[in-house]
Amino acid sequence: MPVSHTIAFLPAPADIPNSVDIDTILADLQDDGVSAPADDVAGLQDVVARADREGITLRVVVLDENPGRDSQLRDIATDVGEQQGGTILVLSPNWVGTSSDALPRVAVEDAQDHAYTGNAVASANQFLDAVVEPDAPYGLITVGLLLVVGAGAAVTWRLRSRRAAAATRVED
CATH class of the missing domain: 1.20.5 (Single alpha-helices involved in coiled-coils or other helix-helix interfaces)
Known part of the structure; x- marks a missing residue:
């Protein structure tokens, strides 16, 4: 009797860099929706408040350094989003990662393309502008x-x- 083998394709586990502590990020996001270096917090709080006025629950995470791969930012965004909900924008000096349980993936990815500025506040504003502008x-x-x-x-x-x-x- 022939042996049947079933191959299952499972999603790859999230690849969160060792230098990133998701629990610390989640705790930091609790009060104002921002986890970022002190210099960026006030400007990012304004972006989060503007997003809220537009009916979007936005959380912004800013990392001091780029992880090993840009895809790790999306993994961070996905992990945070699973626990926080809403739209998560993760920025590093050169890369952007996003996740959203409320917006279509195509809209989020299009907006993500507008967020490569190297300045966290400008990136978050451009991301939000691209999400809320009508098609x-x-x-x-x-x-x-x-x-x-x-x-x-x-x-x-x-x-x-x-x-x-x-x-x-x-x-x-």
């Missing part, structure tokens, strides 16, 4: 283009019909 109304744009193309086709058909009718009258 272009692509549905309306598509309908408009279809109407324009349809109208052009109708006008072309009408002109060709008239020319054909005029040519038939001339031949008679």
Whole structure:
């Protein structure tokens, strides 16, 4: 009897750098939604408050150094998000990581692309701006283009019909 082997693909465990203490970050986030060096705290508190006014629960974590890999920032954001909820933005000097249980992943990743500034407060503001700015109304744009193309086709058909009718009258 042949032996059947089942291969299961399991998600890789979170890779949190040894230098990062998630419990310390969580404790720091409790009072104001910010875990960052003292110089950045006031500016980041303003960003978190602005996010709250926009209906977004934002938590910002700033690391003093880059971890070994940029993907570790997303792992930190995911771990913090699982315990805190909301949208988590993790910044290091050169990288950005995010996680959100409230916003679509595509919106968060797009906003993340705007957060590479090297300045934590500017990065967080740009991230938030990108999250709250309305998307272009692509549905309306598509309908408009279809109407324009349809109208052009109708006008072309009408002109060709008239020319054909005029040519038939001339031949008679």
